[in-house]
Amino acid sequence: MSPVQSSVILASAIVLSALVSVVNSALPSQFKLCSRNDPKVEQCIISAVDHIRKNLAEGDFGEGFDVPKLEPLYVEQMKMQRGQDFQAVFNKVNVYGASTFKIDRLQSKPSNLSFDLVTSIPKLNxxxxxxxxxxxxxxxLQGKGDIKGMLTNTKLSIKIRGYTETNKTAANGTVTNGTASNGTDSKQYVRFNRLGIRLKIEGGRFQLDNLFNGDPVLGQVGNQVINDNSRLFLDELIPGLERNLSRLFTEIVNNLLRTATIDEMFPEKV
Structure with a gap:
């Protein structure tokens, strides 16, 4: 995986942190709740994420909670293709520095499950x-081998839009604690539309070993062309990554939060 792909996956970790940090049901004691009626709910969410930063870095929320760690952030595989001119596979990737992310700006309307945030990461290796x-x-460019990279001053703009979904309840059934008399569930469960992710990267340096089947001269030329034109190299990768990983992460979030209700995520009072 290239450093660009890693930064998009980091966006997933940041968004998930912001969302689950305010979920009340069956989550670790380290998580801090935020009321949807709090006039300073954005500050509460940012504080909640900062509160679990060390836990996120180590992936440690106690027994019974299996959460991938951010230091290093590990990604098994990513495949990309755009016609015959661009084909790439990246495997066994470790990302260092992910836990240093900062939420620079957050606009939220918890009652509408609407969130817009901008985050920054100083450096990723x-x-x-x-x-x-x-x-x-x-x-x-052609090659297969080891890749190393460093990104500086990465900005991630993330748009989240959600809605609630209620399981069907019998028309004549009564409801007690969210469950109808016929056993069906009437609670308002949280779901999210596809997340929008945009990347801006100030700079990057790359080293791709074994370019052109290990030819030392062509390999050196290839790496020099990549680094002299890192903006073009990044621009080739970013659009497809934004689309594919946005779709992937939306599926992950909806799966992880499939039992969360609006009242559990953002209660009226805490």
């Missing part, structure tokens, strides 16, 4: 395996 075929300027 990445190691992993790659297989790549792409055209950059005049050069047809």
């Amino acid at each position: 990445v190691t992993g395996k790659y297989s790549l075929k792409m055209k950059l300027l005049f050069l047809e």
Whole structure:
């Protein structure tokens, strides 16, 4: 996986942190609740995320909670393809520095499950395996081997829009504690539409070993072209990553929060 892919996956971790930090039901004691009626709910959410930063870094929320750690953040595989001109597979990736993310701006309407946030990460270091075929300027890049990279001053703009979904309840049934007399559930469960993710990266340096089947001269030229034109290299990768990982992360969030209700995520009072 390239450093760009890692930063998008980091966005997933940040969003999930912001969302689950305010969920009340069957979650670790470290999580801090925020009322949806709090006039300073944005500050509460940011504080809640900061409160569990160490737990996120270590992936440690106590017995019974299986949460991937952020230091390092590990990704098994990512495949990308755009016609015959761009094909890439990245494997066994470790990302260092993910836990240093900062929420720079947050606008939220918890009652409407609407959130817009901008986050920044000063530096990310990445190691992993790659297989790549792409055209950059005049050069047809091809190779398979180890990849190292460093990204500086990455900005992530994330848009989250949700809705509630109620299981069907019999028309003549009575409801007690969210359950109808016929046994069906009438609670308002939280669901999310596809998350919108946009990336801006100030700078990056890359080292791809074994470009052009290990040819030392062509490999050096290839890496120099990549680093001299890192903006073009990043621009080639970002659009597809934003789309694919946005879809993937939406599925993950909806699965992880499938039993969460609006009142559990953002109670009227805490």
